[in-house]
Amino acid sequence: MKKIVLFASGSGSNVENIVKYFKENTKVEISKVYTNNPNAYVIERCKNLDLPCQIFGRKEFREDLSVLTDIQAIQPDLIVLAGFLWLVPSAYVDAFPDKIINIHPALLPKYGGKGMFGQHVHEAVVANNEQESGITIHYVNEKYDDGNIIRQEKCNLEANDTADDVASKVHALEYKYFPIAIEEILKA
16 A cells, blocks of 8 residues: 655645546545644535644744654655745755655756745746746655655647636646656656
8 A cells, every 4th residue: 555645835725636537546545634724625625525634833843843753753755845835944855855745836956946836936937938838756854845856747829828727728738637647656
């Protein structure tokens, strides 16, 4: 049985999509979801999916590392950042080398780094008149959006696309390819 732990800071649509993707797979267990946002809709999604969800703050994540201790007790095969906005401390990267992955809503190395998430990314893509965007699934290291790339998927953009249009195209790629990439990593 392969165990996955998920992290999210917002609505949790990727969390729900991943959970549903693996629902019938008896070889994969979604063990727990962690969120740093006590108002995140992912908490409600977890209730609806009957999935354990832990809310934590900076102290538990960065200082006393109680979140890391909790994860180590689970012994996950993979930690998936599915819309998680905090930088992951090196203690986690060291404890789980090449076992933490993230999805970014752009084609890295473009539009990555601190502050480049969600709508900010899509607005920058439109402002720069990009002809394509997409997703990047990558390993996590101690820097934002800097780990080795696992997979990228692209979508074409039209000259009149708004940031919302780009977001819609990118979300479609996320929902299609993120679970597949997770499954491929777990088989490796």
